[in-house]
Amino acid sequence: MAVNALERHVALVGFMGAGKTTLAQRLAPLLDRPVVHLDQEVEDAAGAAIPRIFEQDGEHGFRRREADALAAAVERRRPALLDLGGGVATFPENHPRLAETFVLHLDVDVATAWSRCGGGGRPLARDEHEFRRLYEERAPLYRALANATVTSDDVDGAVLAAAGVHHELGALERLGELVPGDGPVALVADATVMGIHGAAAQTALGDRLVSAHELPSGEQAKQAGVVQRLWSELTLDRGGTVVALGGGALTDTAGFAAATYLRGIAWVAVPTTLVGQVDAAIGGKTAIDVPQGKNLAGAFHWPARVVLDEALLVTLPEREQRQGRAELLKTELLAGRALDVRAAAAYKAAICLRDPFDRGIRQWLNLGHTFAHALEAAADFELPHGEAVALGLVAALRLSGRDPQPVLDALDPQPVRVDRERAWQALLRDKKRADGEVRLVLLGDEGPTVEPRPAGEVRSALDSLIA
Numbered sequence: 339m340a341v342n343a344l345e346r347h348v349a350l351v352g353f354m355g356a357g358k359t360t361l362a363q364r365l366a367p368l369l370d371r372p373v374v375h376l377d378q379e380v381e382d383a384a385g386a387a388i389p390r391i392f393e394q395d396g397e398h399g400f401r402r403r404e405a406d407a408l409a410a411a412v413e414r415r416r417p418a419l420l421d422l423g424g425g426v427a428t429f430p431e432n433h434p435r436l437a438e439t440f441v442l443h444l445d446v447d448v449a450t451a452w453s454r455c456g457g458g459g460r461p462l463a464r465d466e467h468e469f470r471r472l473y474e475e476r477a478p479l480y481r482a483l484a485n486a487t488v489t490s491d492d493v494d495g496a497v498l499a500a501a502g503v504h505h506e507l508g509a510l511e512r513l514g515e516l517v518p519g520d521g522p523v524a525l526v527a528d529a530t531v532m533g534i535h536g537a538a539a540q541t542a543l544g545d546r547l548v549s550a551h552e553l554p555s556g557e558q559a560k561q562a563g564v565v566q567r568l569w570s571e572l573t574l575d576r577g578g579t580v581v582a583l584g585g586g587a588l589t590d591t592a593g594f595a596a597a598t599y600l601r602g603i604a605w606v607a608v609p610t611t612l613v614g615q616v617d618a619a620i621g622g623k624t625a626i627d628v629p630q631g632k633n634l635a636g637a638f639h640w641p642a643r644v645v646l647d648e649a650l651l652v653t654l655p656e657r658e659q660r661q662g663r664a665e666l667l668k669t670e671l672l673a674g675r676a677l678d679v680r681a682a683a684a685y686k687a688a689i690c691l692r693d694p695f696d697r698g699i700r701q702w703l704n705l706g707h708t709f710a711h712a713l714e715a716a717a718d719f720e721l722p723h724g725e726a727v728a729l730g731l732v733a734a735l736r737l738s739g740r741d742p743q744p745v746l747d748a749l750d751p752q753p754v755r756v757d758r759e760r761a762w763q764a765l766l767r768d769k770k771r772a773d774g775e776v777r778l779v780l781l782g783d784e785g786p787t788v789e790p791r792p793a794g795e796v797r798s799a800l801d802s803l804i805a
Contacts, residue, residue, distance in 0.1 A: 340485050341518050341642050342502030343440035344622075344694055347411070347418050351436070351480055352444035353473055354424040354463055355451035357490025361444060362421045364493050368688040369500070374414075375421045379407040392461040401429045408435050425462070427479040436483055442499060443484035448473045494684035501687035502643050503620060505680050509647040510535060510608065513542035513581070517606050518642045521577035522548040526568065526592040528555045531584045531610050534653055539583050539608070549573060553584075557719035559591045560626040562635070568595045579604040579642065585611035585658075586618025586723065590633070593624030597639035604642040610650045612662020613724060616669060616682040619644050621690035621700070627719055631767045632711040638695055648679055661724025664749055668705050668731060672786055701770055702786035705779045706730030709800055712765035716756035725751060733799040737791060738780040753805040761804065762797055 340346055348371070350358040362373045377388060380403050384391050391400050404426060411420055412435045420439065426432050448470055455463045463469055481487070486499035498505055504516055517523060523546045527536055532552055540547055551571055553559040572595070574580070582592030582605060589607045596605035607619035625636025651659075669682045677685065686703060693700035709730035714721050728751035735742040745751065770777040775790040 340437075340440045342640065343417070343500035343691065344502075344640055345417055347414075347420050347439040348500055349420040349422055349436055349439040349441045350444060351422050351427055351441055351483060352424065353446060353448075353451050353476060353480070354460060354469075355454035355456075356424070356444040356446040357454075358421050358444050361488075361490045361493070361496060362419045365419055365496055368493070368497060369419070370692045371417055371419050373419045373421055374411045376404065376407050376411065376426065377421075377423050379411065380404055383407060389459060389461055397425075397461075401425065405429055405431050405435075408432055412438055424476065427476060427483055433483065440500060441483050441485045442496060443480045443487040444490050445487050446489070494681055497684040497688045497691070498680070501620065501691055502641060503646060503683060503687055504643060505646040505648075505683065507647065507649050509645050510538055510650060511542055513539055513608065513645065514544045514546060516643055516645050517543070517546070517579055517581060519577070519579060519604065520546070521579060522546060522574055523579050523581055524548060524572055524574055525550045525581050525583060526553060526588070526595075527551075527583040528553050528559065528585075528588055530555055531588070535583060535610060535650060539581070543581065548578075553588060553591060556585070556587050557627065557714075557723075559587045560633075560719075562626060562628070565591060565595050565598075565626055568592070569599055572599055574599070574603060576600050576603055579606060581606045581608060582619075583608045583610060584614070585609065586613045589614055589619045590623075590625050590636075593622075593639055593641065594626055594636055597624050597637035602639065605639070606643045606645065607641045608645045608647070608650075611654060611658055612651055612679070613658075613665050614662075615646050615648070615651070615679055616662060617665040617686060617703070619646075620683055620686045621703075622694065623696070627715075629715075631715045631764050632719070633769075634767065640694065646679070646683060657722070660749065661722050661727075664724040664727040664731070667745060667748055668703075668727060671731070671735075671781065672702055672705060674785070696769075699786075701788050702779055704770065705781070705786065706732075706734045708765060708768045708770065708776075708778055709733045709803060711768065712761045712800060713754055713756060713803060715764035716761035717754060721754055721756075725754075729754065729803045733803055734778065734780060736802075737778065737795070737799055738782070740781055753803055755805045758801055758804055761800060765796070765800060 366373050488495040529552050580596040582589045609615045609619035622640035624639050625633035628634045710726035713726045728749040731745045732742040776796045777790050
């Protein structure tokens, strides 16, 4: 069963009146995917409207045409949103095809469904008693086929589900259920997080847990020697899963270890910091640092699941909360609106689903980070990431012709004492640099852009952040 919609079709299933077409239209621009309306495909192929097909061929004949249309849609190479009729799930021949997609079930209560389509032109929605009987008959089929369930008005929930992100208060207690599969699990956390949440995580994982591993805290975890030690300690086979419980540095490191151990095994991210929940744990970027720069050795390795439990944020000290607020503010600047944790996670998830390998718009998520990573490297990674991001946002807003005062008011970033030349050399190794040009994420009149800027202008902006 699919755990996310990465490079897969998203099949929207549900009863009549569940709102599949409405949700498809709202999701399409967010995921940059075309919508395939299966009923329209059937009508186009038959040269007749659905009521007419029912009259001519009966329901079985219609289901045969519907199955052919589904098979053709699933064969299309470009991932799409498949808006499926309510009866697709009832035809067993469709089930293997649906298994090739990410199936998103749209839940609706029967009264709402009848109010939306009862007594209209639908052949199976003319008699309320029969309508309700069909509802009860089909409900278990939808649940059995679904990879996730949402309602038609929950666009953020649909995006998160498609990205394999589970958001639930108290989710840590259900971690054993939320880790996909049934193979062995290795828990990875730093000593602090292990002391606070480790026992609850181990209890939730139950008999699947075969080992627990402690890593250093913060950026000290993102070192080659740490990963090498973790590789040597792991005893999982290829059916195993690494569960990374901690902040952004911990999930980066554990995810990178999972990406490279046995040439790649599954991993689940359980971020315990605000930085991790709104940014670092989502999208499959894993990496460690080298002396020349941050995140220069890494891999794209999408988590089998990301578990967002905001209850884990309660124990965060104020300084850690401020690190996360920098990433949250960055996302708000990109989105152009205020966001909570769930909405910020959904914004990033949608961007990453559209551009999983960072070749296009995913670079927007590095707003301010070109400067931030340079400052972190020059500080030997002792400068907290969120504080570096806050400074980077100030520089990016200034270069965008925007007022940086909202960042200054919210985060009060202070210039840091680092070597200017070392910071500049680290900036020149930024991953967005191309053809000898320094390229920055900036905010234009119509939204984020990635554009080159003269080296002197960038150097001046970087120097302004250094005490």
